[in-house]
């Protein structure tokens with residue numbers, strides 16, 4: 264039986280990493296093989312590209328160059344990690360995927376969404392996540408959580424308006440694809456957020 268591809272999305276500090284680990288633990292307890300990975304990254308080449316993308320630098324990275332680096336990492340990640348795992352029946356949990364590209368490069372950077380969609384088709388073919396958990400939180404709250412945790416990277420140094428555009432694109436995508444993208448209110452205490460995640464997983468585990 265083919266595996267199942269779950270992605271976690273949201274602005275910074277919404278709790279993607281925390282909840283990814285929570286989902287992994289629950290699936291493993293249910294006896295599933297789980298592959299946890301992230302974007303940009305997930306392979307040696309992808310992790311090098313991630314370093315280039317996230318590290319603040321003096322030279323401004325051209326937005327199209329940024330987009331192509333993200334899809335270069337994604338091509339490697341899909342072919343080396345995600346597709347083989349899904350083919351052998353594993354559940355893949357990925358911290359961010361192409362919804363992030365529509366949200367950050369399309370929304371945040373204000374690049375036209377057409378090249379993002381073209382690259383999505385070129386790199387992924389028909390592959391899309393089976394389920395996307397969108398953790399939604401007001402921008403100020405997300406940035407507060409992220410900044411308490413570590414120094415800002417090249418994206419986190421952006422202004423609040425940038426993240427407002429990112430959040431809006433995420434919410435638009437959720438509204439356009441309600442069967443795939445499930446919005447979870449990430450504002451309450453972690454136990455309350457995880458109760459919402461449990462309800463979602465209960466429906467999946469019947470599969």
Ligand code: Z5A
Pocket residue numbers: 273274275276277278279280281282302303317333358359360361362363364365367368408409412416418419449450451452453454456
């Ligand atoms: N990027 C892009 O531009 N285009 C793309 O296509 C892709 C990515 C794929 C790296 O992402 C950057 O790459 C990202 C977009 C860009 N921009 N940035 N920055 P990333 O996912 O590695 O980085 P991130 O979004 O900054 O993740 P994060 O800061 O690690 O946040 P998180 O994983 O969502 O949150 P967390 O670490 O689980 O939680 C943050 C803190 O909040 C932590 O102390 C938790 O204990 C706390 N927390 C979590 N939940 C709660 C609740 N419910 N209440 C209170 N406190 C909580």
